Amino acid sequence: MRKWLLSLLALVAISGASLTSVNHGTSAFAASKSKLTGKVLAVGSTALQPLAEQIGERFSSAHPAVQVTVQGGGSGAGLTQVQAGSVQVGNSDVFAEEKDGIDASVLVDHKVAVVxxxxxxxxxxxxxxxxxxxxxxxxxxxxxxxxxxxxxxxxxxxxxxxxxxxxxxxxxxxxxxxxxxxxxxxxxxxxxxxxxxxxxxxxxxxxxxxxxxxxxxxxxxxxxxxxxxxxxxxTNKWPIWGYEHMYTRGKAKGATKAFISYFHKKSVKGIIRQLGYIPLSEMKVTKDADGVVTTK
Incomplete structure (x- = not known):
């Protein structure tokens, strides 16, 4: 009887060890299933900075091998640096066409929210x-x-x-x-x-x-x-607003493209609203670089 009990305990121990090993393996797979790698440096608008930082943290959790860094400095600095190719993303509250010294033709505009x-x-x-x-x-x-x-x-x-x-x-x-x-x-x-x-x-x-x-x-x-x-x-009843732009030099690729796309996920709309911004999909009007407002 004693021998049978010891055998049973040994079997349970082995099964438990096997189960633990499988769980660890599953967790490791879950943490590394994203194959996306790279670095994204986003510089510019301090109005966009809080949102970009929050989304950056979520994005990094989903893609651990991507390093996202968000810095302020103002829209002018963001546009200047992305045009020069020294950063991957230039955050701006205004259209690139509105800034002196910026060649908007070499930049691609990605609107991510309204402020x-x-x-x-x-x-x-x-x-x-x-x-x-x-x-x-x-x-x-x-x-x-x-x-x-x-x-x-x-x-x-x-x-x-x-x-x-x-x-x-x-x-x-x-x-x-x-x-x-x-x-x-x-x-x-x-x-x-x-x-x-x-x-x-x-x-x-x-x-x-x-x-x-x-x-x-x-x-x-x-x-x-x-x-x-x-x-x-x-509805433009409150007239002082603008788009939050994330500019890239040329088309966004790799980790940069994935990071910008993350702003449009349904799962982050709650964060956008919580931080005081408006999701693009909720706007009843649009505005162009000249400030002309059109009803959708």
Whole structure:
């Protein structure tokens, strides 16, 4: 009886060992089933950066042999570097045709999402809504005190983005038109602007939607009492928005092509919305490089 029991235990042990070995083998296969390899360096728009980083992490999990690196620097830097061939992807908030010094004919545009942009103020500012004309007057320097637009007697502290910023280009095209922006403090990224506005009384600037949600110390302004929401962007009821572009020099190939394609998977639409962007498929309108909006 004892001998039979020992034999049974030995058989169970062997079976268990075999099962463990199969499970490890299956896990190893699951982790290495993607044969995609390579490196993808995406540089440019800080408005697109949070989304590109999140999608990059998911993509890398699915393709462990691909190294994805996302950096900011502004749309101008992204377009310049991808044109020079020093990066695989140039992230931009604007069409390449809109940037001086960029030969759009050698670049291929891959739109991956839509970004809404809104004027933001420090939370001490009492004004809640402005007309487009009032907003223009503030950013061109005609209005310098909040009491001129219905607020309290407080000097307006103007914060702008640097000249190469795509976020700035989208904002100025929609709000200033051909008018010249007033001289103001300039910052290189959405993140820096976010910090300055939240800690500087009387200040105003503009941010991509993803940098506004859940932030303390600042709030977005309405335009003619219309709120800056994804719903309003979809129909162009909120007019300050643009595409998030990922440019490549020539056609995208290999790991770069797969990374860009990943943005269009149904499984990542939730991340796009969660981070404050709008999936391309949800837009009811389109916009061209000249800013002309057409209903789909």
């Amino acid at each position: 809404g942009i809104a004027p933001v103020v420090n939370s001490d500012v009492s004004v809640r809504s402005l007309t487009k004309s009032q907003l223009k007057d503030i950013f061109t320097g005609k209005v310098t005190n909040w009491n001129q637009v219905g607020g309290k007697d407080e000097k307006i502290v103007l914060i702008n983005r640097a000249a190469g910023s795509g976020t700035r280009a989208v904002f100025e095209k929609a709000v200033l038109g051909d008018a010249t922006a007033a001289t103001a403090q300039e910052q290189d990224s959405n993140g820096t602007v976010q910090k300055i506005i939240s800690t500087t009384p009387g200040s105003i600037s503009y941010l991509a939607f993803g940098y506004i949600k859940g932030q303390t110390g600042l709030r977005a302004l309405k335009l003619k009492k219309i709120a800056p929401t994804a719903k309003n962007v979809r």
